[in-house]
Amino acid sequence: MGKKLKGCCVVPGTASGEILASTHSISFWGGVDPRTGRINDPRHELFRASVAGKVLAFPFGKGSSTGSLIILELVRVGKAPSAIVNVRTEPILATGPVVSKYFYGKDVPIITLDENAFVLLKTGQFATINATEGYIILEN
Amino acid sequence: MHLTDEEKLILDGNKGEAARLAMSILADLGELFGAESMMPVSQVHIDATLYMVDAGLEFAEKLARLGARVNVPTSLNPSAIDLVRWKDMKVPPAIFPKHQRLAEAYLKMQATPTWTCAPYQQGIIPRFGEQIAWGESNAIAFANSVIGARTNRYADLMDICAAIVGKVPKFGLHLTRNRVAKVLIELEGFTSSMFQNDAIYPLLGYLVGEIAGDQVAAVSGIPSLVTFDNLKGFFAGAASSGAVGLCHLIGITPEAQTQEMCFHGGRPKKTVQVTPEMIADSERGLQTGKSGNIDWITTGCPHYSPAEFMRLAQLMNGKKVNSSVAFWVYTSRSVYAWMQGSGILGQLDDAGVTVFTDGCPLQYPRESWNFRAAMTDSTKFANYCYSQTGLPAAFGSLEDCVDTAVSGKFHRRRSPWAKS
Numbered sequence: 269m270g271k272k273l274k275g276c277c278v279v280p281g282t283a284s285g286e287i288l289a290s291t292h293s294i295s296f297w298g299g300v301d302p303r304t305g306r307i308n309d310p311r312h313e314l315f316r317a318s319v320a321g322k323v324l325a326f327p328f329g330k331g332s333s334t335g336s337l338i339i340l341e342l343v344r345v346g347k348a349p350s351a352i353v354n355v356r357t358e359p360i361l362a363t364g365p366v367v368s369k370y371f372y373g374k375d376v377p378i379i380t381l382d383e384n385a386f387v388l389l390k391t392g393q394f395a396t397i398n399a400t401e402g403y404i405i406l407e408n
Numbered sequence: 409m410h411l412t413d414e415e416k417l418i419l420d421g422n423k424g425e426a427a428r429l430a431m432s433i434l435a436d437l438g439e440l441f442g443a444e445s446m447m448p449v450s451q452v453h454i455d456a457t458l459y460m461v462d463a464g465l466e467f468a469e470k471l472a473r474l475g476a477r478v479n480v481p482t483s484l485n486p487s488a489i490d491l492v493r494w495k496d497m498k499v500p501p502a503i504f505p506k507h508q509r510l511a512e513a514y515l516k517m518q519a520t521p522t523w524t525c526a527p528y529q530q531g532i533i534p535r536f537g538e539q540i541a542w543g544e545s546n547a548i549a550f551a552n553s554v555i556g557a558r559t560n561r562y563a564d565l566m567d568i569c570a571a572i573v574g575k576v577p578k579f580g581l582h583l584t585r586n587r588v589a590k591v592l593i594e595l596e597g598f599t600s601s602m603f604q605n606d607a608i609y610p611l612l613g614y615l616v617g618e619i620a621g622d623q624v625a626a627v628s629g630i631p632s633l634v635t636f637d638n639l640k641g642f643f644a645g646a647a648s649s650g651a652v653g654l655c656h657l658i659g660i661t662p663e664a665q666t667q668e669m670c671f672h673g674g675r676p677k678k679t680v681q682v683t684p685e686m687i688a689d690s691e692r693g694l695q696t697g698k699s700g701n702i703d704w705i706t707t708g709c710p711h712y713s714p715a716e717f718m719r720l721a722q723l724m725n726g727k728k729v730n731s732s733v734a735f736w737v738y739t740s741r742s743v744y745a746w747m748q749g750s751g752i753l754g755q756l757d758d759a760g761v762t763v764f765t766d767g768c769p770l771q772y773p774r775e776s777w778n779f780r781a782a783m784t785d786s787t788k789f790a791n792y793c794y795s796q797t798g799l800p801a802a803f804g805s806l807e808d809c810v811d812t813a814v815s816g817k818f819h820r821r822r823s824p825w826a827k828s
Contacts, residue, residue: 326620329650330650331648333561334458336564340565341460359560360651364565367566370433
C-alpha cells in the first residue's frame with residue numbers, strides 16, 4: 269500500500285496511471301496538441317511530453333476558454349489524460365470532462381490537493397485516483 | 409444546488425433533449441463549484457465557433473439537430489477563417505465545408521453572426537454590473553475589468569449551454585465577494601515616455617497575467633490616459649498568460665477608482681513590484697523566432713477597431729508593403745464595412761495591406777502559404793503562435809511591424825524599457 273493523500277473531488281470518477289507533473293500552469297488550447305496529446309507550448313517545462321493516459325498534475329489552468337474543447341477532442345481521439353490533479357480547478361478545465369461524460373460517456377476525473385500534498389507528486393510515479401471519494405494513492 | 413421547479417422540468421426533458429443536455433451540464437458544473445442556485449444571464453458570447461477539431465463540430469451539430477435555440481441575445485466568436493473571402497485566404501476547398509457546417513450550426517440555433525473576438529467593440533454590449541456569460545478569454549477579461557459586467561471564464565461548450573437555458577450557476581465572478589482584489593501589482597521605475605510606446609500595454613498585460621495566475625489582481629501606476637485599444641491589448645495578453653477573468657487597474661477600471669475600492673477596504677494578501685527590467689525580460693521570452701526571415705506580419709489579435717485602422721492608415725501613408733512579405737489585418741464584418749465606407753480600407757488596399765474578416769490569425773490555412781516566421785504587435789498572438797501555427801514569432805510595436813513590412817527586413821526600435 270502506497271502513500272494516501274487526501275484531496276477534494278472536482279469531477280467524480282476513478283483512474284490510475286503514471287504521473288506527469290509540473291509546477292507550471294497549462295492552457296489546453298495553445299498548450300496541448302489535440303491530435304497527439306503532446307504539450308506543444310515551447311515555453312512549457314513539459315514541452316513535447318504526452319499527456320495521453322497520464323495522471324496530469326499541474327497547479328491550475330490558464331489562458332484560452334477553448335481548453336475545454338481540446339479536452340473533449342482528446343477524449344474523442346483517445347489521447348486524454350486519465351485524470352487531472354490541481355491545486356485549484358477553474359470552470360474552463362472542468363467543462364471538458366463534464367461534457368465528455370454526457371457526450372462520449374467517458375470520465376476524466378479531476379481532484380484537487382493542497383499545495384503541500386501537490387508537491388509530493390513526481391513525474392514517473394504510479395498513482396491511483398479516487399476523485400469521487402477524494403483521495404490519491406501514490407505507489408512507492 | 410437548489411433548482412427551481414422549472415429548472416427541474418428542464419432536467420427531466422420537458423423542454424426537449426437539447427435543453428436537458430445543456431441543463432445537465434450546467435447543473436453538474438454548478439454542483440462542482442458549490443453554487444447554491446442558478447441565475448439568469450442577459451446575453452452570451454460563444455467561443456466555440458472556430459473549427460479546429462471534430463469534437464466541437466459534433467457537439468454543435470448535435471444541439472442544432474435536436475432543435476436547440478438560444479434563449480438570450482448571443483454573439484459569436486470568429487470562425488477560424490474568413491467566411492466570405494475564404495478563397496482569397498486560400499482555405500483548402502476540402503476543409504471549407506467543416507468551417508461552414510460549424511457556422512451554420514450556431515446560426516441554426518439563432519445566434520447573431522458577429523464573428524468577432526472583440527464583442528465589446530460592437531454588437532451586443534453589456535453595461536456595468538450586468539450578469540452575462542461570455543466565452544473567449546480576452547473578451548471575458550475585458551468585460552469584467554473594463555466594463556464591469558459580470559462573467560466567469562466560461563469555456564467552450566458551457567457557453568452554448570448557458571445560451572440555450574439563459575441561465576448559469578451562481579458562483580465565481582458573478583458574486584461581489586469574489587471580485588475583491590487579492591494581489592497588488594505596483595509599477596515601479598516607469599517613466600511617462602515608456603507609456604507613449606503602445607507596445608508597453610500588451611507586454612504589461614502578459615507579465616501581469618503571469619504574476620496574477622488565477623487570482624484577482626489590482627495594478628497601480630498605469631496612467632489614466634490609456635486608450636480603449638491599449639486596454640484591449642493588455643487584457644488579451646493577461647488572459648493568455650494567466651487565468652485572468654478580472655484584473656482591476658487602479659484609477660482606470662470602474663470597480664477600482666481607488667485602491668481601497670477594489671480591495672473592498674481590506675489589504676492585499678500579496679504585493680508584487682513590476683519594473684521595466686521585468687518587461688524587457690518578458691519581451692525577450694516572447695520572441696520564439698530568429699528575426700531574419702519574417703515574411704508574415706499580422707495584426708488584429710484581438711480584432712481591429714476603427715481607431716486602430718485609422719492609426720495603421722496614418723503609419724502606412726505614402727508607403728507600400730514590400731513584395732517579400734504579407735501584411736494581414738483581422739477584423740469583424742461590421743468594422744470592415746465602416747472602414748470600407750470611410751475610405752480607409754481602399755487606402756490600405758492600395759498600400760498592399762490585406763484585411764480579412766470573421767477569422768483568427770492563429771488558425772490561418774498554413775498549408776497554403778508556407779510562411780517562415782511571423783511578426784505581430786499582439787502578445788496574445790506571439791504567445792500562442794508557435795503552438796498553433798508552427799511558426800516562430802517576433803513581437804514589436806505597430807511602428808516596428810510597419811517598418812518591417814515596408815522594408816522587408818526585420819526592424820525593431822530600441823524599447824525605452826530595454827536594458828542598457
